[in-house]
Amino acid sequence: MELDKGKEQFIECWTSMGSSWGINRTMAQIHAFLMASSRPMNTDEIMKGLSISRGNVNMNVRNLMEWGLVSKSTPNGGRKEYFEADKDVWQAARKMINMRRQTELEPVVGVLKGLRKVEGEGKEAEEFRDMMKSMYKLANRTNKALVRLEKNQDSAVLSVLSKMLK
Amino acid sequence: MELDKGKEQFIECWTSMGSSWGINRTMAQIHAFLMASSRPMNTDEIMKGLSISRGNVNMNVRNLMEWGLVSKSTPNGGRKEYFEADKDVWQAARKMINMRRQTELEPVVGVLKGLRKVEGEGKEAEEFRDMMKSMYKLANRTNKALVRLEKNQDSAVLSVLSKMLK
DNA sequence: TTCAATTTTCAGGAGAATTTGAAAACTCCA
DNA sequence: TGGAGTTTTCAAATTCTCCTGAAAATTGAA
Structure with missing residues (x-):
């Protein structure tokens, strides 16, 4: 071509x-x-x-x-x-990830954090709180992992990542 | 609330x-x-x-x-x-990630793979190929990491990940 | 087989998002 | 200061995506 x-x-x-x-x-x-x-x-x-x-x-x-x-x-x-x-592809990827993390993931983490504490007694409320807890946990961990990713200058981080997830 | x-x-x-x-x-x-x-x-x-x-x-x-x-x-x-x-949040996240990886990331990897080999001699062509090479590398690694993520049943993977990216 | 309950389809409508293009604003130079 | 070159703005037009609702198809029961 x-x-x-x-x-x-x-x-x-x-x-x-x-x-x-x-x-x-x-x-x-x-x-x-x-x-x-x-x-x-x-x-x-x-x-x-x-x-x-x-x-x-x-x-x-x-x-x-x-x-x-x-x-x-x-x-x-x-x-x-x-x-x-910016011709540095890894750099550009980091910027995009970080921009969206801040504007879209972080607010969600905040909301979920609050929703873990919703009022109510029965099984239904209990289940809802559990769901919010596990969502919060996932969102929060993901957010933190992405912060670390953003701070890391080395593009080798992805190969490290793929070795870890074997 | x-x-x-x-x-x-x-x-x-x-x-x-x-x-x-x-x-x-x-x-x-x-x-x-x-x-x-x-x-x-x-x-x-x-x-x-x-x-x-x-x-x-x-x-x-x-x-x-x-x-x-x-x-x-x-x-x-x-x-x-x-x-x-499906109330398993981690499971749901994995399904979403995988669905989009397949339909959106994988085709891009394929295209970039081909574009590394674009014809042409001068500096311009050379630079383009270099850019495609680094994009391919990033896309391919990301894709592989996500495949591993998908196969992994354990939600603890994210905490491992965040420890790695210190 | 017939019928009522339920699901599925899809043409048209509604609303959201994007794009245009021309006017206004800006900036620098002579 | 005047004016040409350039950027910015934004109302209107266009395009795109999604949603509605009623008709058609499907299903299971009698």
Whole structure:
């Protein structure tokens, strides 16, 4: 397969994965596009490359910067902004994991923590509390494991992990 | 907090988490509803409990069964079907992880594997191949780790994991 | 076989999320 | 300061996904 076809396939693949994980379609597209580019790209190049509007590029590129996956620069002292993806895949994965851990897992842990203590006497209440306890335990452990993962700079951590889980 | 309020909050929490992870809103709702119920529920009870239509219940309950998270029974020899969630939280988590690993991660691993070998000579092609190589490595390792996770019956695996990632 | 209870299907509707494009705002240089 | 180049905003349009509800199919009992 040729390079251009390869890039196209990569973008498509990354995009479809992103959308099934609740990540905005265009955001995934732009991220893949920048990951696959060998140099920083400006807004017009992204618009042309992916056939999307200026407003759309602007909004999603800003999101990607918030996630820390993309950075902006203005070479030649000009005003034109160029965008570049962090090419360290492991680093990028860690950022995505951490972003979602914070916004989505952590609040759940908090809610479950409270729900373990719900009032009531009978078998039904007892069972509910038990369920909340085991959910809390799982969510909390997962959260902690992901925090550790985030702090760890070494990508070898995954191979360690897979050895442990034999 | 009282039991009923607690169940409500749990359903809401589970639902919102589900939807940010690309899981159908109603599917998450029904799953939470059944997790929080102390006995199997029939279609009418689910409809009433969550204020959703019959068709919607039917479709999503079948999905949940496909995922292996919910099972059906017909007590009293009648035709009426009752649905019940698997109450083992760890088991349920493993099923969800595995389902998505198969349908979403595995195909990506395959694509990346091929893209490592994209044709072309210059620096650009070289860089692209390198990127695909490291992505493949990460995706493949993650996939393998998740397979091991799925095979492991013991929920203690997460505490092991968190000790490892110190 | 017939009938009533129940489940399943699916076309159309509703609502949510995304995208566009043009106007407004901003910024730097001459 | 004026103006061209560039970014940002946002209301409206579009697209997508999900849900409804009634009709059709299925099932078990009599």
